[in-house]
Amino acid sequence: MGQDGKLSVLCLLILSFFLLFGLSVPAQAAQVDNVRLWAAPDHARLVFDLSADAEANVFLLDDPKRLVIDLDESRLNTDLGSLDLDGSAITGVRSGIRDGSGLRVVLELSRAVEPRHFTLPPNEQYGHRLVVDMEYPGESAVENPIDPIEAMIREQEIAATRHRSEPDSEAPRVDPEVVARKPAAPHPRRDIIIAIDPGHGGEDPGAIGPGGTREKDVVLEISRRLQRLVDNTEGFRAVMIRDGDYFIGLRQRTQIAREQKADFFVSIHADAFTSPQPNGSAVYALSQRGATSETAQWLAESENRADLIGGVDGNLSLKDKDEMLRGVLLDLTMTATLNDSLSIGGQVLDQLGKVNRLHRSRVEQAGFRVLKSPDIPSLLIEAGFISNPDEERRLRDSGHQQRLAESIFAGIESHFRGNPPPASLLAWQRDNRRTPSSNEYRIQPGDTLSQIAARHGVPVGQLKQANEINGDVIRVGQVLRIPRS
Numbered sequence: 001m002g003q004d005g006k007l008s009v010l011c012l013l014i015l016s017f018f019l020l021f022g023l024s025v026p027a028q029a030a031q032v033d034n035v036r037l038w039a040a041p042d043h044a045r046l047v048f049d050l051s052a053d054a055e056a057n058v059f060l061l062d063d064p065k066r067l068v069i070d071l072d073e074s075r076l077n078t079d080l081g082s083l084d085l086d087g088s089a090i091t092g093v094r095s096g097i098r099d100g101s102g103l104r105v106v107l108e109l110s111r112a113v114e115p116r117h118f119t120l121p122p123n124e125q126y127g128h129r130l131v132v133d134m135e136y137p138g139e140s141a142v143e144n145p146i147d148p149i150e151a152m153i154r155e156q157e158i159a160a161t162r163h164r165s166e167p168d169s170e171a172p173r174v175d176p177e178v179v180a181r182k183p184a185a186p187h188p189r190r191d192i193i194i195a196i197d198p199g200h201g202g203e204d205p206g207a208i209g210p211g212g213t214r215e216k217d218v219v220l221e222i223s224r225r226l227q228r229l230v231d232n233t234e235g236f237r238a239v240m241i242r243d244g245d246y247f248i249g250l251r252q253r254t255q256i257a258r259e260q261k262a263d264f265f266v267s268i269h270a271d272a273f274t275s276p277q278p279n280g281s282a283v284y285a286l287s288q289r290g291a292t293s294e295t296a297q298w299l300a301e302s303e304n305r306a307d308l309i310g311g312v313d314g315n316l317s318l319k320d321k322d323e324m325l326r327g328v329l330l331d332l333t334m335t336a337t338l339n340d341s342l343s344i345g346g347q348v349l350d351q352l353g354k355v356n357r358l359h360r361s362r363v364e365q366a367g368f369r370v371l372k373s374p375d376i377p378s379l380l381i382e383a384g385f386i387s388n389p390d391e392e393r394r395l396r397d398s399g400h401q402q403r404l405a406e407s408i409f410a411g412i413e414s415h416f417r418g419n420p421p422p423a424s425l426l427a428w429q430r431d432n433r434r435t436p437s438s439n440e441y442r443i444q445p446g447d448t449l450s451q452i453a454a455r456h457g458v459p460v461g462q463l464k465q466a467n468e469i470n471g472d473v474i475r476v477g478q479v480l481r482i483p484r485s
Contacts, residue, residue, distance in 0.1 A: 029073045029075050029101065030050045030071070030074045030128070031050065031074070031075055031076075031077040032049070032071070032075070032076050032077055032078060032103065033051055033078060034048075034049040034078050035047070035048055035049070035078055036049075036203070037083050037084065038201075038202035038203060038245065038246040038247060039086065039088040039244070039246060040202075040244065040246035041243075042135065042136055043133055043136060043246075044088040044090065044113075045133050045134075045202060045203065045246065045247060046107075046132040046133075046134070047130070047131050047132075047203055048069075048131075048132075049128075049129060050127065050128040051077075051127070053119065053121075053128050054071045054074045054119075054128075056069060056070065056071050056072075056117055056130050057070040057072075058132060060115065064108065065108075065109040065110075065111070065113075066106055066107060066108055066109060067106070067107040067109060067113065067115055067132075068104065068105070068106055069104070069105040069106075069107070069117075069130075069132060070103070070104050071103040071104075071130070072102050073102065074102060074103040075097075076095055076103055076105075080094075080095055080105070087244070088134075089109050089136065090108065091108045091109065091110050092107075092108035093105065093106070093107055093108070094106050094108075111136065112136075112137055113134040113136060113137075114134070114135040115133065116132075116133050117130065117131060117132045117133070118130075118131055119131070181448045181450050181451075182448060182449075182473075183445075183446050183447065184443045184445065184446070184474045185473055185475050186475070186476055187428045187476050187477045188423045188424075189423075189424070189425040189428045190421075190423050190424055190425065191235055191236055191237035191424070191425065192235060192237070192263045192264075192416050192425075192426060193238075193239055193260060193262045193263050193264075194230050194236060194262065194263065194264050194412060195239045195241060195256070195257035195260060195262035195266070195376070196223045196226055196227055196230070196238055196239065196241065196266055196268070197223070197241040197242070197253050197265065197266065197267040197268065198216070198219045198223040198240075198242055198268055199216070199219050199268060199270075200216040200219070200247075200269075201216045201242050201244075201245055201246055201247050201248065202216075202245055202246040202247030204216065204247055206219070206269070206270075206271070207270065208272070209272070209387060209389070209392035209395075210387070210389050210392060211389065213386055213392050213395065213396055215269065215270045215271065215272075215386055216245065217245075218270045218386065218396065219268040219269055219270055219383065220242075220243075220244075221398075221401050222270075222383055222401050223240065223268050224240075224243075225401055225404075225405035226238070226266075226268070226405040226408055227240055229405055229406060229409045230409060234425070235424065235426045239256075239257070239262060241253050241256055241257065253267070254376070254378070257376055258376060263377075263416070263421055263424075264344065264376065264377050264378070264416075265377070265378040265379075266381060266408065266412070267378070267379070267381070268408075269380060269382050269383065270382065270383045270384055270386045271382050271385060271387075272385060272386050272387030273385055273387055276387050278359060278385045278388065279384065279385050279390065280357040280358050280359035280385070280391075281349075281352040281353075281356045281357070281358055281359060281381070281383055281384055281404070282358065282359040282360050282364060282381075282382040283345045283348055283349045283352070283360075283363050283379055283380075283381055284345075284363070284365065284379065284380040284381070284382070285341040285342050285363055285365050285380075286338060286341065286365065286378065337375060337376065337377050337378075338377075340377035340419075341379055342363055343415060343419075344379060344411065344412060344415045345363035345379050345411075346362075346363055347410075347414045347415050348379065348381065348407070348408055348411030348412065349362070349411070350411065351408070351414075352381075352404070352407045352408070352411075354407060355403040355406075355407050356383075356404065356407075359382065359385070363379075381408060383395060383404050417430075422478070427478075428477050431477050431479045432477055434479060436479055439481060439482045439483075439484070440479050440482060441479070441480050441482055442477065442478070442479050443474055443475065443476055443478045443479075443480065444476065445476050447474070447476075449463060449464070449469075449474055452480065458482065458483055462483050465483075466480075466481050466482075466483040467481055
């Protein structure tokens with residue numbers, strides 16, 4: 001037997017020895033090469049960059065409050081002292097060796113947290129990662145975000161079950177004549193709420209330009225400028241989906257907008273394409289049936305991957321729901337919202353064309369997950385292609401950022417001044433500026449629908465139908481169209 005043969009037999013004998021006595025060959029220790037902290041108003045996220053996959057155990061200790069992170073077969077290869085703890089619940093960080101071969105990281109806390117952790121496999125931007133999220137009890141904007149369409153389906157199913165289980169005699173009876181005698185309510189004159197969503201953030205930098213410009217930074221600056229324009233305009237109020245460098249899941253973004261009762265949702269981006277040639281601004285609305293262009297489809301797929309990069313499982317399955325119910329709900333809830341989205345999108349596109357080249361001359365449509373709120377008109381705006389060197393330079397320019405923000409708001413404002421929500425200040429101002437025509441009536445304090453209908457000799461039901469009054473609330477100052485009998 002030659003030397004190589006003897007070596008092979010020896011290796012087999014050693015391996016057999018380990019297997020026979022239940023021993024295992026020690027695995028190579030994972031290195032913690034970097035640690036990043038993202039602080040948000042309602043949570044903090046700690047991300048460990050690992051050289052290999054590693055098992056983790058995360059638990060809380062009291063007196064004083066601490067969060068312990070144990071990593072098996074791991075060692076630290078970075079300086080934890082360089083972490084910027086500002087804005088988070090973490091007041092101090094220390095580390096040590098655990099059980100000879102493990103790593104223990106201890107976070108000193110200033111307040112109670114609810115931790116959860118998960119690992120992520122390598123992707124196109126990162127290697128192995130351990131993600132530790134610390135939610136702040138009572139302050140989380142959305143504790144467990146549920147897809148809005150799924151929520152509506154659940155509500156429909158609950159209502160249907162209740163209807164089947166309750167006798168008809170027990171159903172509440174509403175006398176339309178009694179309701180019609182309710183006096184007109186004071187006009188709320190509420191602000192129109194614009195939800196502004198700077199794309200990406202935190203762990204997800206978005207696209208990166210040839211000069212190193214990060215999409216998440218550019219769109220946050222444009223969004224902040226847009227926020228100031230909205231808040232400085234009477235009758236409007238802005239809600240920022242994120243106002244710092246932290247990550248929010250795509251479905252959570254739309255859920256936050258719904259909880260804030262937003263009238264409109266706009267997501268700001270500055271994406272990249274596979275080549276440096278594409279340039280110009282573009283406006284996108286949701287498509288339920290497919291993309292209107294190859295670029296729209298590619299951008300939708302790249303934006304929808306944000307949850308994978310940032311560490312959120314954005315999948316939603318409605319396979320267990322009745323197919324017809326799904327289809328009817330989607331059609332009913334999306335159609336009116338999508339029409340408004342396309343209308344606003346057209347006006348925003350016209351305004352953007354005055355300050356920047358347009359990548360497309362019409363509003364494109366694709367399946368962007370962040371636009372899938374069934375009851376809020378929504379747009380995704382690509383301010384420009386950060387992959388184009390000239391456009392990357394312009395996107396960094398504060399003057400260009402301001403002009404983009406002004407164009408976006410000009411389109412939004414134009415739509416809502418022409419189509420203000422009934423309870424808004426803009427609707428009240430419009431109605432009080434108008435002189436009612438011969439077939440119109442402005443509601444006065446103390447008026448009721450039944451009185452108005454009797455005064456003009458029309459049935460209450462016909463009066464409601466002519467003015468698209470679905471509920472039973474009328475408001476002082478509201479102008480009603482009087483149908484001809």
